[in-house]
Amino acid sequence: MLEAFAMGDHGVYVWSVYIVSIGFLIGLGMYPLMSLRHLKRKNSNREEIE
Amino acid sequence: MSPEIFFRGSLMWVYCLYLIGILGLSLGTIWGLFFVPPEKFQGDSFRIMFIHVPAAHLSQIIYIGIAVAGVVYIVWRTKMADVFMAAAAPVGLITTGLALLSGIVWGKPTWGTWWVWDARTISVLILFFLFFGQIALRQAVSRPERAAFAVSVLAIVGAINIPIIKYSVEWFTTLHQPASITLTRESAISMVFLIPLLINIASFYIYIAGVVLAGMRTLVLRRHKHTSWVQAWTGSS
Amino acid sequence: MRAEKLPNSLITAHEIYYETSGRELFSGLNATVRSGELVEVYGPNGSGKTTLLRILAGLHRPDSGQVIRHANSTGFLSHRVGLARLLTVRENIRWSIALSRAHFAEARVLSVLKQFELTSCAQSLVRDLSAGQVKRSALAALVLSDHQLWLLDEPSGSLDAEGEELLCQTVSSHCQAGGAAIVATHTSIALTANRRIDLGST
Amino acid sequence: MKVFLATLRRDLLVAIRTGSETLNPLVFLVLVGVIFALVLGNDHAARELTGIPVVWTTALFANMLALEGLFRREQDEGTLATILVANESALPATVAKLIAHWLLTGLPISVLAPLIGLGFGLSFETLGILSGTLLIGTPILTLVGAIGAALVVGLGRGGVLLTLLVLPLFVPVLLLGIGTCQQFQFNAEYIPPLLGLLAILSGAITAIPISIAPILRFSQDQ
Numbered sequence: 001m002l003e004a005f006a007m008g009d010h011g012v013y014v015w016s017v018y019i020v021s022i023g024f025l026i027g028l029g030m031y032p033l034m035s036l037r038h039l040k041r042k043n044s045n046r047e048e049i050e
Numbered sequence: 051m052s053p054e055i056f057f058r059g060s061l062m063w064v065y066c067l068y069l070i071g072i073l074g075l076s077l078g079t080i081w082g083l084f085f086v087p088p089e090k091f092q093g094d095s096f097r098i099m100f101i102h103v104p105a106a107h108l109s110q111i112i113y114i115g116i117a118v119a120g121v122v123y124i125v126w127r128t129k130m131a132d133v134f135m136a137a138a139a140p141v142g143l144i145t146t147g148l149a150l151l152s153g154i155v156w157g158k159p160t161w162g163t164w165w166v167w168d169a170r171t172i173s174v175l176i177l178f179f180l181f182f183g184q185i186a187l188r189q190a191v192s193r194p195e196r197a198a199f200a201v202s203v204l205a206i207v208g209a210i211n212i213p214i215i216k217y218s219v220e221w222f223t224t225l226h227q228p229a230s231i232t233l234t235r236e237s238a239i240s241m242v243f244l245i246p247l248l249i250n251i252a253s254f255y256i257y258i259a260g261v262v263l264a265g266m267r268t269l270v271l272r273r274h275k276h277t278s279w280v281q282a283w284t285g286s287s
Numbered sequence: 288m289r290a291e292k293l294p295n296s297l298i299t300a301h302e303i304y305y306e307t308s309g310r311e312l313f314s315g316l317n318a319t320v321r322s323g324e325l326v327e328v329y330g331p332n333g334s335g336k337t338t339l340l341r342i343l344a345g346l347h348r349p350d351s352g353q354v355i356r357h358a359n360s361t362g363f364l365s366h367r368v369g370l371a372r373l374l375t376v377r378e379n380i381r382w383s384i385a386l387s388r389a390h391f392a393e394a395r396v397l398s399v400l401k402q403f404e405l406t407s408c409a410q411s412l413v414r415d416l417s418a419g420q421v422k423r424s425a426l427a428a429l430v431l432s433d434h435q436l437w438l439l440d441e442p443s444g445s446l447d448a449e450g451e452e453l454l455c456q457t458v459s460s461h462c463q464a465g466g467a468a469i470v471a472t473h474t475s476i477a478l479t480a481n482r483r484i485d486l487g488s489t
Numbered sequence: 490m491k492v493f494l495a496t497l498r499r500d501l502l503v504a505i506r507t508g509s510e511t512l513n514p515l516v517f518l519v520l521v522g523v524i525f526a527l528v529l530g531n532d533h534a535a536r537e538l539t540g541i542p543v544v545w546t547t548a549l550f551a552n553m554l555a556l557e558g559l560f561r562r563e564q565d566e567g568t569l570a571t572i573l574v575a576n577e578s579a580l581p582a583t584v585a586k587l588i589a590h591w592l593l594t595g596l597p598i599s600v601l602a603p604l605i606g607l608g609f610g611l612s613f614e615t616l617g618i619l620s621g622t623l624l625i626g627t628p629i630l631t632l633v634g635a636i637g638a639a640l641v642v643g644l645g646r647g648g649v650l651l652t653l654l655v656l657p658l659f660v661p662v663l664l665l666g667i668g669t670c671q672q673f674q675f676n677a678e679y680i681p682p683l684l685g686l687l688a689i690l691s692g693a694i695t696a697i698p699i700s701i702a703p704i705l706r707f708s709q710d711q
Binding site: 344345346347348360362363365366367369370371372373374378381382383385386387388412438 | 565567
């Protein structure tokens with residue numbers, strides 16, 4: 001099992017790319033959803049104040 | 051299409067695209083990482099390809115999309131084209147960044163150097179700056195109408211430049227490159243690698259389409275925050 | 288939908304809608320200016336006088352609606368007077384005349400310069416003039432450019448009482464000669480306007 | 490034609506009266522070139538190898554420096570608005586401005602660059618071709634740069650932004666220009682890149698001048 005993760009000598013390269021990429025992709029997907037929710041909350045808050 | 055109809059109609063699409071994209075990416079990635087034998091010449095480092103190739107593909111497609119939207123905006127003043135440009139530019143910047151990063155890391159074990167100046171690396175690098183220019187110009191212009199126009203012009207000029215850059219760089223680097231490094235050796239892609247790669251490319255497209263669509267929804271909401279339908283939507287749940 | 292052309296009209300604004308940063312500045316604004324007319328745009332600071340004039344000049348694009356200019360040529364004067372600071376008054380006038388494709392007649396230039404009391408400083412750089420002189424030079428250039436339609440944004444600024452009177456005379460004689468002018472002011476100057484567009488009340 | 494000549498004359502006159510501002514990019518060119526040559530010292534091989542890229546790149550940056558002022562002064566003085574309001578005169582006037590700009594930057598750069606090349610020990614023939622490629626290349630830089638300058642006019646902090654927008658677009662010109670000179674320098678085939686450069690120039694000349702005035706008009710909207 002460990003051997004599969006080590007990938008010869010190239011594990012460091014492969015895994016770092018995958019981790020960073022997956023991180024960015026998740027962030028990319030989350031961002032619009034989060035900001036939409038944020039906008040909604042801000043808007044409804046303002047409504048209450050008004 | 052009215053912003054309201056777009057906003058209400060697109061929610062299902064976002065969910066579907068996200069879902070299919072994530073499933074496909076997981077499938078392709080796991081397949082590529084664990085169920086494909088090491089490549090003959092490169093060993094295991096070639097597995098970076100399953101990220102690198104889709105990201106590089108997509109960055110170019112996104113830029114072409116922005117340029118087409120720029121034409122649409124200039125000719126028909128379609129506001130949705132501008133929304134698309136605004137939503138797609140940051141996504142393009144990040145996918146281009148990923149393509150560059152994965153390319154750099156892939157280069158080290160494969161060619162023994164982090165960076166090689168060739169037509170493909172340079173055009174992706176230029177693409178990165180073009181995306182950055184899109185975002186910077188939009189932020190610098192306060193009036194949205196003017197920003198949309200300026201960004202459209204820039205996108206079109208940039209798109210015309212990409213093939214010219216490719217041509218000139220290709221020509222320039224063959225001049226300067228020692229012939230020993232051949233970058234175009236695609237290591238005779240066999241079916242074993244091709245299937246997970248295609249799955250990943252397709253899923254990347256689908257996922258990013260969902261991301262751009264979700265970004266467009268947010269922008270539409272932000273731009274129409276004073277209208278009654280937005281007020282109704284924020285109050286509804 | 289196109290606004291139909293009225294006889295003698297030099298400029299037609301049709302259903303202009305314009306907003307800045309989410310604030311509606313004009314909506315459904317209609318105006319037609321015929322030759323011989325002098326229209327005053329009146330309103331406090333921030334009411335959109337400058338914006339309206341720039342829309343009419345074609346420098347701003349309205350969010351909806353359209354502006355049709357029938358005038359042969361349009362002259363525009365704003366607080367940025369449109370004179371090169373490193374050229375002399377004469378050189379500036381010469382260029383303005385060339386730009387509007389008007390005819391350069393030495394005698395006429397001299398008489399207008401005299402009328403605007405610029406004879407003594409005609410050869411000095413605009414950079415070295417006082418604000419009032421700069422404004423007069425801009426007016427002189429405007430007069431000599433033979434534009435049919437004048438769009439003047441706060442033309443009385445930095446002019447003294449005498450200059451203001453000269454301005455009023457110039458504008459009304461331009462209109463009598465078959466031209467037209469749209470003038471934006473926040474202080475009422477002694478213009479005998481045919482019509483007024485009041486932006487303060489909206 | 491009258492508008493064109495009047496505007497050309499006017500811009501040249503203004504440039505002469507500004508003096509140092511017009512000369513700044515040229516002094517920059519000479520200074521940077523000299524510093525590079527100085528740093529490389531008496532290593533002949535290195536100087537011969539780097540001479541062309543250094544001169545071309547420096548010329549590009551000098552052009553870049555001048556670009557920012559292409560429409561800025563006119564915008565501040567209000568003459569740009571005057572030009573744009575006078576509908577029919579907008580095209581000849583903007584074309585005249587572009588040509589004036591090239592006459593004041595591109596042309597002197599092309600003339601001065603070979604002098605700097607001398608400091609790198611380049612041969613006379615190479616210097617000639619260097620000057621020639623700059624004569625073809627600098628109009629492209631002015632034209633493409635003008636689009637950027639028109640887009641950012643009136644934005645205040647336009648300088649850095651303009652560089653950011655325009656430099657990526659300058660890459661092909663730079664590569665083809667350097668390529669032509671180096672091919673010539675090492676007795677290789679230099680016609681193809683030269684043709685590439687000429688093709689870009691003709692494309693830019695057909696497409697760009699007519700689009701500058703509309704872009705400028707849009708940039709007034711802020």
